[in-house]
Amino acid sequence: MKAADMDAPAHTGSAAEPGPAHQHLRDGWLIEPAGDRCLLIRLGNRVDAEVSQTVHAVTAWLSSRALPGVIDVVPAFTTVAVHYRPVPLPSGKGSASQSLSAAIDRLLSQGVPRIAGSGRLVEIPVCYGGEYGPDLEDVAHQCGISTGEVIRLHTAAPLVLYTFFFAPGTPFAGPLDPRLQVLRRAVPRTRVPAGSVAIANGISSIYPTESPGGWNLIGRTPWTLFDIRKSPPTRLQIGDRMQFMPITPREFEALQEPHQ
Template identity: 50%
Template sequence: MTSNALGRETAWTIVPQGDRCLLLVFGDGIDIATGRRCGTAAAALRAARLPGVSDIVPAFNSVAVHYQPRLFKDGATLDRLVAGIGATLETALSGDKPADDARQVDIPVCYGGEYGPDLEDVARHCGLTPREVIRLHSGTPAYVFMLGFAPGAPYIGIHDRKLAIGRRDTPRTVVPAGSVAIANLQTMIYPNASPGGWNLIGSTPSVLFDAAREPATLLAPGDTVRFVPIGPDDYLALKRAPT
């Protein structure tokens, strides 16, 4: 337990992050239990609609609460905002249940070959066969900690330690949209063509970000992802299918 900005003993700390943001810190590591607390806290704060709050952004072990003083109404102050955050979290985090709106999303993945050019290297590094890498990656649903790097790009984990591998020594200047990549026991799915340094083990025909779609992002923090292996023919069929 630590003291928050009000001096009370809590399982989180509230610290200023610039002049219009409060950072709620729930730990200093990356693990699913901490990630779920961040997701639950973010969902509860959105539902609370505290005066002055303009955005709520969960991450691996923290939640950023952005506020605008000009939005404070009816005598609201920063101290009242902090108190409101504390009261909301005390209620929301009284148990370890996931958020009510948590979803499981199936993501089809064509592994290896031209779709996952690093699969063989990952297998050798981890002392596994490519088939074992696929089984470990797709065998257990994984948690969406946050979106970042690019619109709709999810950070997903934590995977089996047998899949421990760092980023590539030499990043690629262009990674194709839909690439499914691993590093540091996590998965990144590239929503658009961009530079990247993670290890490409497959590709999905799913569209991670579409500005014309509501919501624009396929995944959200707090979701659980189940990777579903598919073959090249299924990949091409799904790629051609209307969205």
């Protein structure tokens, strides 16, 4: 949808028949301005694996097209931000925002090339509770279940890595079992230890470095997830299936890796 058509229905992506390696966007899309140098493409209203795959397919497609003035294409949970430098246009051709919005609309209407997920199952060791997960008991209380059940539900099935957000190398994955539905903490911590495994709003995350944070800490992994000296610096990849594996404090100490 063009930026000027904000009140019209979202484009359904049916203008052209995609080839076998392309996909239509199931829920259509909405393009709207976010300031004077960014367009935001909305691709869904929920966070799940299918929407996340669409987000990254659209990001890869637009990044490969060398659109005039575009300097960055940034994926999030349900949106793609297209950052651009306004470029002069011939008189009567509309604004840079309208021109770029129309170009993106045409590309999405053609169908978006499919991309394969990483296909990796990554088993991540986690020591739950105590000093490693100080919010485990509170989460159990909020959910009306035992701490053992929280751990069982958190480790029962792999979670899909949707995106990196907040700080370099911070993975956000889901969906969590609906029985683990808790909000962020009312009062954030000023210091969260590196490797802390946290949950909130149906998603699980891991703090790769010590930082402030407001999520519920239920455990900690001894792994280092982000190392700027490595290529790539992130240990995990978009689309990974993250399988949390419970370990003991003794095992945690044996597996502890240095954090930057």
